[in-house]
Each structure stands twice: as structure tokens, then as C-alpha cells.
Amino acid sequence: MKLSSYFLPVLKETPSDAEIISHKYMLRSGMIKQSSSGIYSWLPLGLKVLKKIENIVREEQDIAGVNEILMPTIQPADLWKESERYEDYGKEMLRINDRQNREMLYGPTNEEQITDIFRSSIKSYKELPQLLYHIQWKFRDELRPRFGVMRGREFLMKDAYSFDIDSISSEESYNRFFICYLKTFERLGLKAIPMAADTGPIGGDLSHEFIIISQTGESDIYFDERILKEGDQINKIDYSEDLASHVNKFKSYYSASDDKFNREKFDEIVDRKYQMHSKGIEVGHIFNFGTKYSKIMKANVLDSDGVEKSVHMGSYGIGISRLVGAIIESSHDENGIIWPEVVAPFKIGLVNLKPKDEKVTKVANELYLLLNKNYEVLYDDKKDNPGVKFSRIDLIGIPHQIIIGSKASSENVVEYKNRKTSATELIKISNLSNFIDKLNT
Amino acid sequence: MKLSSYFLPVLKETPSDAEIISHKYMLRSGMIKQSSSGIYSWLPLGLKVLKKIENIVREEQDIAGVNEILMPTIQPADLWKESERYEDYGKEMLRINDRQNREMLYGPTNEEQITDIFRSSIKSYKELPQLLYHIQWKFRDELRPRFGVMRGREFLMKDAYSFDIDSISSEESYNRFFICYLKTFERLGLKAIPMAADTGPIGGDLSHEFIIISQTGESDIYFDERILKEGDQINKIDYSEDLASHVNKFKSYYSASDDKFNREKFDEIVDRKYQMHSKGIEVGHIFNFGTKYSKIMKANVLDSDGVEKSVHMGSYGIGISRLVGAIIESSHDENGIIWPEVVAPFKIGLVNLKPKDEKVTKVANELYLLLNKNYEVLYDDKKDNPGVKFSRIDLIGIPHQIIIGSKASSENVVEYKNRKTSATELIKISNLSNFIDKLNT
Numbered sequence: 001m002k003l004s005s006y007f008l009p010v011l012k013e014t015p016s017d018a019e020i021i022s023h024k025y026m027l028r029s030g031m032i033k034q035s036s037s038g039i040y041s042w043l044p045l046g047l048k049v050l051k052k053i054e055n056i057v058r059e060e061q062d063i064a065g066v067n068e069i070l071m072p073t074i075q076p077a078d079l080w081k082e083s084e085r086y087e088d089y090g091k092e093m094l095r096i097n098d099r100q101n102r103e104m105l106y107g108p109t110n111e112e113q114i115t116d117i118f119r120s121s122i123k124s125y126k127e128l129p130q131l132l133y134h135i136q137w138k139f140r141d142e143l144r145p146r147f148g149v150m151r152g153r154e155f156l157m158k159d160a161y162s163f164d165i166d167s168i169s170s171e172e173s174y175n176r177f178f179i180c181y182l183k184t185f186e187r188l189g190l191k192a193i194p195m196a197a198d199t200g201p202i203g204g205d206l207s208h209e210f211i212i213i214s215q216t217g218e219s220d221i222y223f224d225e226r227i228l229k230e231g232d233q234i235n236k237i238d239y240s241e242d243l244a245s246h247v248n249k250f251k252s253y254y255s256a257s258d259d260k261f262n263r264e265k266f267d268e269i270v271d272r273k274y275q276m277h278s279k280g281i282e283v284g285h286i287f288n289f290g291t292k293y294s295k296i297m298k299a300n301v302l303d304s305d306g307v308e309k310s311v312h313m314g315s316y317g318i319g320i321s322r323l324v325g326a327i328i329e330s331s332h333d334e335n336g337i338i339w340p341e342v343v344a345p346f347k348i349g350l351v352n353l354k355p356k357d358e359k360v361t362k363v364a365n366e367l368y369l370l371l372n373k374n375y376e377v378l379y380d381d382k383k384d385n386p387g388v389k390f391s392r393i394d395l396i397g398i399p400h401q402i403i404i405g406s407k408a409s410s411e412n413v414v415e416y417k418n419r420k421t422s423a424t425e426l427i428k429i430s431n432l433s434n435f436i437d438k439l440n441t
Numbered sequence: 442m443k444l445s446s447y448f449l450p451v452l453k454e455t456p457s458d459a460e461i462i463s464h465k466y467m468l469r470s471g472m473i474k475q476s477s478s479g480i481y482s483w484l485p486l487g488l489k490v491l492k493k494i495e496n497i498v499r500e501e502q503d504i505a506g507v508n509e510i511l512m513p514t515i516q517p518a519d520l521w522k523e524s525e526r527y528e529d530y531g532k533e534m535l536r537i538n539d540r541q542n543r544e545m546l547y548g549p550t551n552e553e554q555i556t557d558i559f560r561s562s563i564k565s566y567k568e569l570p571q572l573l574y575h576i577q578w579k580f581r582d583e584l585r586p587r588f589g590v591m592r593g594r595e596f597l598m599k600d601a602y603s604f605d606i607d608s609i610s611s612e613e614s615y616n617r618f619f620i621c622y623l624k625t626f627e628r629l630g631l632k633a634i635p636m637a638a639d640t641g642p643i644g645g646d647l648s649h650e651f652i653i654i655s656q657t658g659e660s661d662i663y664f665d666e667r668i669l670k671e672g673d674q675i676n677k678i679d680y681s682e683d684l685a686s687h688v689n690k691f692k693s694y695y696s697a698s699d700d701k702f703n704r705e706k707f708d709e710i711v712d713r714k715y716q717m718h719s720k721g722i723e724v725g726h727i728f729n730f731g732t733k734y735s736k737i738m739k740a741n742v743l744d745s746d747g748v749e750k751s752v753h754m755g756s757y758g759i760g761i762s763r764l765v766g767a768i769i770e771s772s773h774d775e776n777g778i779i780w781p782e783v784v785a786p787f788k789i790g791l792v793n794l795k796p797k798d799e800k801v802t803k804v805a806n807e808l809y810l811l812l813n814k815n816y817e818v819l820y821d822d823k824k825d826n827p828g829v830k831f832s833r834i835d836l837i838g839i840p841h842q843i844i845i846g847s848k849a850s851s852e853n854v855v856e857y858k859n860r861k862t863s864a865t866e867l868i869k870i871s872n873l874s875n876f877i878d879k880l881n882t
Contacts, residue, residue, distance in 0.1 A: 035554065039513045041511065044508045072482060099584070120450075132448060
């Protein structure tokens with residue numbers, strides 16, 4: 001992509017209302033633009049990252065054997081009255097009357113709707129378990145939206161739901177998502193800690209949050225630091241293995257957030273030298289709530305003994321738009337964002353420092369055509385001065401920079417800069433392709 | 442994908458409230474489920490088709506040099522008051538008050554919001570033209586939602602917007618989308634006819650609808666039948682060519698829908714033998730409305746002469762969720778859907794007719810593993826009887842069927858059936874891979 005034909009409205013000033021670094025950098029680098037309080041438009045650079053995260057989340061759901069569907073954003077209030085959550089949900093729920101004066105709402109979550117789909121389709125234990133997910137915009141009318149996409153009102157969430165014949169099988173589904181979530185966050189370059197959690201308005205008595213350590217997080221977290229090592233082998237776990245034993249290893253370490261924290265228990269179980277207390281960002285939350293919705297909404301199946309039974313359910317959420325902010329919080333420096341390779345909007349930033357020099361520009365154009373065949377390249381072909389170009393390419397956080405200056409035409413040499421380490425290196429143009437191929441390994 | 446672990450709730454009965462064939466087949470084949478009037482959940486089979494269409498639309502936008510962004514679904518009413526469309530839009534607009542009692546709305550279209558993004562980012566003629574698109578759910582509170590996804594309330598639309606320095610350049614952008622749309626529909630296997638159209642609440646005086654012929658369409662269309670041939674070479678047009686001359690060729694044939702139709706002019710310009718009158722389905726609509734929004738919303742740039750000018754704009758929509766229905770309307774028979782290859786949810790339907798026969802099932806399993814490496818395969822491994830299997834695989838419209846019966850183990854032979862032509866052929870299993878590879882060409 002040539003920067004001259006890209007829509008990248010980089011801001012010179014740091015927006016004064018942004019409190020945390022991810023919010024500042026997302027606004028400054030032209031990733032998002034606020035539409036109204038807690039609601040954002042995603043501009044090309046931001047959308048690219050959002051989609052990469054979404055795709056990784058999707059792939060990991062697919063690998064875990066979950067089927068993708070897509071429920072609408074606008075739901076009928078009747079379903080929520082049936083589950084008796086309509087009044088409970090309070091002002092966070094965006095309530096709407098349509099032109100026929102029917103009560104509708106913008107879905108903050110989808111337990112009711114998926115239960116309705118399930119009960120009209122699945123009638124027999126033979127068709128269980130069913131694991132379904134969707135990736136859709138949600139709305140929660142936060143009293144105080146803040147931190148940009150970290151606590152927005154309209155946000156993108158992956159939510160999955162499981163339906164099982166009994167509580168044993170339901171816990172197997174729960175464990176499957178438990179492992180799937182750890183795999184997903186690992187792929188995103190994040191170390192997420194599973195923590196016993198309260199269930200809030202979703203309900204049930206088994207629940208874990210997945211939290212990444214960050215000083216700007218809203219949750220207080222307490223854990224045995226040895227749990228951090230436990231996740232190192234997560235990629236090697238296959239879903240055909242005994243997942244319960246893996247999950248139990250994580251559960252064997254004390255970890256709890258906010259409300260669930262118990263100081264006495266913490267001191268009793270965890271040796272002082274392993275005790276960790278920090279702030280954290282919640283990036284996922286899983287719930288097992290048995291028959292809470294299926295009973296009241298009559299989501300029954302015929303069991304093998306011919307008796308109707310309420311199915312056992314769980315729900316499993318990952319905040320996809322929030323993850324964009326969370327990744328920036330955990331990967332940046334004073335000059336801007338440092339994207340992990342897997343979610344970087346472009347792999348290579350190609351910077352022409354001498355756009356008015358014909359010879360240099362000829363080399364730059366040729367290199368762009370060459371590299372663009374195999375990699376996602378952002379080519380800064382604009383007529384700005386070098387200072388603007390250097391700070392912009394640092395700000396937007398592309399992992400690998402190729403800087404093309406006067407030596408490109410005089411000595412056939414360009415400079416490589418690694419955004420993360422700031423290490424630079426002169427590269428012969430004839431070796432450049434080779435050099436970049438090796439960056440992958 | 443094994444059918445036994447897929448969520449495909451096929452209905453035995455034709456739903457009584459579905460008036461048109463696409464609505465009937467989408468419900469029966471478990472592609473969608475109604476959530477409330479005009480609002481649908483997309484189940485796995487339906488979502489797969491929706492995503493394939495979305496990706497083709499996206500690719501063609503990208504090829505045309507349009508940058509993708511994503512605006513939120515919920516917009517502030519203030520923007521619409523600024524453009525003076527807030528009251529005009531009437532009851533089709535879903536109006537919402539949030540918890541702070543601010544007036545919001547669910548976007549039926551995005552001219553205001555994109556103009557707001559533009560005016561805060563682009564200040565100079567040097568950065569024009571700007572072409573931006575997004576693919577997002579919209580809401581129009583139709584008085585009488587019907588025909589399933591063809592006239593739903595919550596629907597998926599690709600809408601693009603162009604910003605140019607003057608009307609000449611703006612018409613070039615318009616022509617670019619004109620050609621892009623024809624290319625897009627051609628790729629989807631649809632013959633779309635561009636027609637002069639009214640502009641309605643969007644405004645402006647230059648507008649075309651893209652309409653496909655269908656007896657279940659809601660529009661009356663009148664055209665010179667020779668325009669149908671004009672599109673045959675659309676794929677060969679490159680965006681670097683003189684697009685105006687191509688567009689003018691289409692415009693040289695009379696074509697008009699509903700309100701724009703003029704009988705006298707039709708008879709005057711088009712010889713009787715070329716006159717066509719039919720029903721049609723609108724699948725795209727493009728508008729050039731000059732400075733209608735930019736003037737009132739102060740979307741100005743500095744021109745080369747240092748004078749501030751209002752930018753000239755256009756907008757360009759494709760109904761993505763509607764296209765799912767439109768494709769079915771134009772490609773089905775009495776047994777069900779016939780998917781064009783490019784949007785088919787699976788390329789191959791592998792049907793094991795003898796799931797209780799160990800030998801046959803062994804062959805079927807092996808073929809599934811083999812074919813699934815290179816193709817999207819739906820493997821019917823369920824224990825239903827052959828009649829159920831045959832009618833289900835026809836109903837869901839997978840282009841190529843491989844039927845595995847007792848001959849698979851006794852004679853190493855399977856049956857191939859082409860869904861479209863109904864032609865069948867016996868294939869030696871040793872030749873099957875080869876045979877299927879050739880189906881691509």
C-alpha cells in the first residue's frame with residue numbers, strides 16, 4: 001500500500017481527553033476516530049489490526065470444533081422477559097422501541113437468543129454437544145465510557161455457547177474453551193492468566209476470567225507467579241487429550257481477581273515469595289451456568305431414556321476490539337506502538353527519505369514492487385520531510401522498517417531498523433529480499 | 442466438515458409465511474432463523490455464503506483502490522440534524538435515546554458520519570480524491586418487512602463514499618464504482634443491468650441502480666435488451682483505461698426502473714423488437730450528489746488557488762445480505778438451491794448412503810480425509826436413510842455430489858452427480874481425485 005493513496009490521518013498533538021497510552025496512540029496514529037462517547041469508527045490502520053485479531057480468534061474457535069453463526073444486533077425484549085433478565089440488566093442495556101412500538105434492545109450478550117435458536121432446532125441428546133460462536137458488535141451503555149476501545153459502548157465480541165446433556169459433559173465443554181482461550185491469547189503474544197471470577201448478570205457458579213497483567217488495567221489481580229510458567233506448553237495440547245488434567249494444573253495455582261480474592265486463603269496456600277499482586281486487563285471470560293436459561297426457556301432434549309431434560313449450558317466471551325487496546329498497552333514505547341508480528345497491520349514499512357530525488361525514488365519504487373509481492377508493505381512515498389516520516393513510522397508500530405536514503409542510489413545500500421529493538425543494519429539492496437525472508441524465522 | 446458435527450437444522454416442512462422461493466429455501470435449508478420481524482440469525486450454512494459474497498465485494502473494492510474502514514452502527518442524531526435529514530428520514534430510521542437521554546440512531550446509511558470523518562482529517566486538495574468503504578450492518582425500520590433477507594430490517598450493506606475537488610473528478614469516481622459494480626456482480630454470476638434511477642432521500646441528480654432480472658423482484662424495469670451483451674467484456678476493463686467511454690456505452694442503451702421510466706422516450710429510442718419489460722431485484726445503487734452534504738456540514742478543503750471549496754461527493758451501496766436471496770432467486774430448481782461455485786458454502790457434498798456398513802463407511806471416511814485436504818467438503822456421515830440424504834444434499838445446493846453406496850466397497854466405484862445439470866457418472870475411486878481436480882477447469 002502506498003501511503004499517498006492510504007487514508008492515515010495521523011495527529012500531531014496528543015488528544016487531551018485520552019487517559020491511557022493505547023487510547024492516545026490509537027487516536028494519534030489514525031487507527032480510530034471517536035463518533036460519540038464510547039463509540040468509534042475504525043479507520044484503515046485500526047481495522048486491519050482488528051481483523052487480524054478477529055481472524056486469529058476465529059481460527060482457534062474453528063480448530064476447537066466450534067461452529068460459527070451470526071446473530072443480529074437487535075433482539076426482541078420478549079426473549080429477555082422470558083429469561084427474567086430484562087429488568088435485571090438495568091441501564092447498561094440499550095432499549096429501543098420500533099415503529100410498531102415493540103420493545104427491542106441492542107444485544108449486550110446473547111444467552112437468550114442462542115437458547116431460542118437451540119430449542120427450535122435440537123430435540124435429541126444424540127445431537128449434543130453443540131458448540132456455537134459468533135463475532136458481532138455488542139452495545140453496553142456504560143455510565144462512564146473511557147480508555148477508548150478498552151471500555152467502549154459499542155464493541156466487538158466473540159461469544160460462544162455450549163449445550164450439553166449433563167453437568168459432566170458441560171464441564172468438558174468448559175474445559176475445551178478454557179484451553180482454547182489460552183491458545184488464542186498465546187498466539188496473540190499475550191500471557192493471559194485464568195482466574196476464578198464472579199459470574200455477575202450471566203449467572204452460574206463456575207467462571208474464569210482471563211486477565212493480562214497491565215498497570216493500566218481496571219482489575220486487581222492476585223496470583224501465584226508459578227501459574228505464568230504453566231502456560232508455556234499450551235500450544236502442544238491437542239483437543240483429543242484429557243483436557244481436565246491440563247485445566248486442573250492451572251486451577252491448582254491460586255489466582256483470583258477483585259471480588260473473589262480472599263487474603264487469608266492466599267496467604268495460606270501461596271508462599272510469600274510466589275505471591276503476586278498487580279493490575280490487569282480482562283480479555284476473556286467463561287461461564288458455566290448449568291440449566292439457568294434452559295429451564296426457564298424450556299430448552300429441552302429427549303435423553304436416551306426417553307425423558308425430557310433441560311440442557312446444561314455455558315458461555316464464553318473474548319473482547320476483540322478491547323484486545324487491540326490491550327495489545328498496545330503491553331507492547332509500546334515512548335515513540336509509539338510496537339505491533340507483535342501476528343497482528344501487525346503491515347509487516348514492512350518502506351520509507352523513501354528522498355521523494356524528490358529521482359534516482360532514490362526509482363530504487364524505492366522498485367523495492368516496493370518487489371517486496372509487495374510477498375509481504376504486506378506500507379510504502380511511505382509522501383513528500384514530507386525525514387523527521388515527519390521517522391516519527392510516523394515509529395508511531396504506527398510496523399515491526400520492520402526499510403529506510404531508503406541517498407545511499408540507495410549511490411552505494412546500493414538501504415537501512416533496516418527493527419521497531420522493537422531499535423537495532424539498525426545496513427543492507428545491500430541485492431541482499432534485501434533474502435534478508436527479509438529470514439526475518440520470518 | 443462432518444455433518445454429524447455441523448449445525449444444519451434442515452426443516453421438513455416449508456414455512457407457511459415465506460412468500461418467495463429464496464426465503465423458503467433459506468429457512469428450510471437451515472441457513473437462517475428469524476429472530477423477529479425482518480431480523481434474522483445466520484446459521485453456519487447461511488453465514489458461509491454471506492461471507493463468500495462479502496469477500497468478493499471486498500476484493501473488488503480493494504482492486505478498485507477503495508480503502509476499507511468500519512463505522513459504528515449507532516450514530517449521534519446531531520450529525521443528522523446538521524445535514525437536515527433527521528426529520529426527513531421518517532419512521533424508517535430507528536431512533537434511540539441512551540441512558541443520558543442523548544438522541545442516537547441505528548444507521549440506515551452513513552453519508553453524515555463519513556463526511557464528519559472526512560472533514561476532521563482531510564484539509565487539502567492534494568489529498569483528493571478519497572475513496573472509502575465499509576461493510577457494516579444497517580437498520581431500516583421497514584413498515585412491512587418481507588421476502589426474508591431481501592427486505593429485512595437489519596441487513597448487511599457495503600457502502601462506499603467518494604470525495605473529489607470538483608464535479609469532473611467526482612464523475613470519474615462515479616464511473617470507477619459503476620465499472621467496479623459490474624465486475625462484482627459478474628464475479629457473483631449475476632447479470633446486473635445499470636439503470637437510471639431516482640435518488641430518493643440520498644439526494645443528487647445522477648444515480649444508477651443495478652438490477653438483476655427476477656420475476657420475484659419488486660422493481661419494474663424497462664430496457665433495451667442489447668445492454669445485456671454489453672457487460673460480457675467487463676472483466677477485461679482495467680481501471681487505468683478511459684472509464685467514461687465504457688460507462689457511456691452502457692448509458693447509450695435505454696434502461697430505467699419504476700419512477701424514471703418514460704414510455705414515450707422508450708418507444709422513441711428503442712426499436713420494439715429490443716424492448717424488454719420485466720421485474721427485477723435491486724442489488725446495488727450509486728449516487729453522485731455533489732456538495733449536498735459537504736456544503737451544509739462544512740467539509741471543505743483548500744484548493745490549489747488557496748481558496749476553500751466544498752468537496753464533491755458520491756455514495757455507492759451493495760446489499761450484501763440481500764444478494765444471498767437474489768442469487769437463490771436466480772439459481773434454483775424444484776429440489777432446492779443451486780449455488781454458483783464462487784459462493785457455494787461447500788464445493789463437494791460427500792454422501793455416505795450406507796453409514797451402518799463398515800466397509801462402505803471406511804471408504805467414505807478415507808475419501809473425506811483425502812478430498813478435505815484440498816476442497817471444502819461437507820461429509821454426510823449421519824445415520825439417516827438415503828431418501829433423507831438425497832433430498833437434503835439437493836436442497837442445500839452444493840455444486841458437486843459424490844454418492845458413496847455399496848459399490849464403493851464391492852466395485853471401488855462411486856457416483857458423481859452435478860447438482861445443476863443432474864448429470865450422473867460412475868467414477869472409479871482411484872480416479873476420483875483427478876476427476877474432481879478437473880471440475881475446476
